[in-house]
Amino acid sequence: MIVSLTVILLCQLIGEVVVRGFGWPVPGPVLGMLILLAVLSLRDRVKKTVPEFGRTLDSTGKGLLAHLSLLFIPASVGVVQRLDVLETQGVGLVVALVVSTFVTLVVTVVAFVVVSRLSGSAMENAHDGRPGETP
Structure with a gap:
């Protein structure tokens, strides 16, 4: 769970850094979500090297969605x-x-x-x- 939460927050951080660095008029978390989408699309390749990555990322995402109202x-x-x-x-x-x-x-x-x-x-x-x- 720590690894997958780190991946999610790292994608958001990368998006924020890129947006601020280039001065784009897009929210950093939106670009972070696009980066996370790219990570998820490449997830099958990563699963072969880190087998639990896909399972824990799914459970962490579902856990965050369950408490989204907070x-x-x-x-x-x-x-x-x-x-x-x-x-x-x-x-x-x-x-x-x-x-x-x-x-x-x-x-x-x-x-x-x-x-x-x-x-x-x-x-x-x-x-x-x-x-x-x-x-």
Whole structure:
């Protein structure tokens, strides 16, 4: 577990160092996740040399996900500490949240419809949609 937790935190650290070093406008942990994705894609090769690496990395990741809600406590405390900002900018924040949620839903629906039309055309030719019949 220590090795896999070290790998996860090392990927985040590398991402943070690269982002700050190059001045990229991307959060360091996001680049760290991409690096971790690369590590995980190469995991099968590493499993041959360190057999327990894959198993412990999976269990450590599941353990972190099980307690993910604890990571929202600092953010909640930060919001409570800055209630003055929430009071002055609250309406703008609510409008931004509602509009961005709506735009996200619309874009998701449009993407789903486009993908379903592109992939569903072959399915529609095979099955005309009457219940009880198989193609």
